[in-house]
Amino acid sequence: MSAMNWKNVRLIYQREVRDQIRDRRTLFMVVVLPLLLYPGLAIGMVQASFLFREQARTVVVLGAANLPENPPLLNGDRFAARWFTSRDDIDKLHVFRDDGYSPADPAEVKQRPELLAEASKLRVLVEQLEGLQRDIESARKNGNTADEERLSESIRSAKEQLAEKFSGAKIQVLVIIPAGLKEQVARINRGLPVQAKDGRPATDGKEIVRALDLQPHPVEGGFFKESYRASESIAARITSIPCRGSPRRATVIPPILPASIWMYESPPCSR
Numbered sequence: 001m002s003a004m005n006w007k008n009v010r011l012i013y014q015r016e017v018r019d020q021i022r023d024r025r026t027l028f029m030v031v032v033l034p035l036l037l038y039p040g041l042a043i044g045m046v047q048a049s050f051l052f053r054e055q056a057r058t059v060v061v062l063g064a065a066n067l068p069e070n071p072p073l074l075n076g077d078r079f080a081a082r083w084f085t086s087r088d089d090i091d092k093l094h095v096f097r098d099d100g101y102s103p104a105d106p107a108e109v110k111q112r113p114e115l116l117a118e119a120s121k122l123r124v125l126v127e128q129l130e131g132l133q134r135d136i137e138s139a140r141k142n143g144n145t146a147d148e149e150r151l152s153e154s155i156r157s158a159k160e161q162l163a164e165k166f167s168g169a170k171i172q173v174l175v176i177i178p179a180g181l182k183e184q185v186a187r188i189n190r191g192l193p194v195q196a197k198d199g200r201p202a203t204d205g206k207e208i209v210r211a212l213d214l215q216p217h218p219v220e221g222g223f224f225k226e227s228y229r230a231s232e233s234i235a236a237r238i239t240s241i242p243c244r245g246s247p248r249r250a251t252v253i254p255p256i257l258p259a260s261i262w263m264y265e266s267p268p269c270s271r
Helices: 006-022 024-054 087-091 106-142 145-168 181-191 205-212
Strands: 057-062 093-097 173-176 251-253 263-265
Parallel strands (some): 057 173
16 A cells, blocks of 8 residues: 555645635635624524513402402512512512502503403403303213213313413413402401410410310320211221221321321221
8 A cells, every 4th residue: 555645635635625715605604604693693592581581471360359368469569579589570570450459650550441451351251161161070970971072162162262362462461369269268267266265366285285175196196186087997906006996997187286287097007
């Protein structure tokens, strides 16, 4: 094998380079296009991410008068700060409510009637869709296949119509508060405090145990109140832990623990 002739290699290399340089299209694709394209793409991606991150969202709350007072969901025309970790996130959500509260921004005051009107139209479609979903559940329970197929098609059409109307609206989020929610939450809150003998909320452990008629747990400690006990028993000899008498097949007890954990035992003596 003859040795490589470097002079010939150099001549071939120079010729190929001259051919590439003479081809303007190749020169443009290799040199000019990357210099123009890559910086433009980088700037566009940065601007798009910046606009997406900073763009405010329009939230319309219908039935704001039904919101519970404690804990509050709204604070004027913004959400309450307790539900967010960053103040910037609160300012990105512009809330329009239908309970007569007027926004502080004059521009939002002008938008309010139009947004509430759009929200009301969307609410009608949402309620129609909910009605169809209730009807199809009833048809499934009754085994009515014909009605189920008809309602499935109606639900699909209603969802498409709702999506089309929502995409054309200026609302990004629609919150519908059901009637009676405020009273229901207040009633639940009134029932939460355990009353001591003198009527005041019980705070002492002994007072809570006495007020709720709790029983001491013989194995794990603490106190509990059994809320369910199955009528069927199982043979004591098949349990892994000795029990007095025949244990029930299942019991349910909510123990008083710091994390308020519900504990389900089945059976209670076979841990």
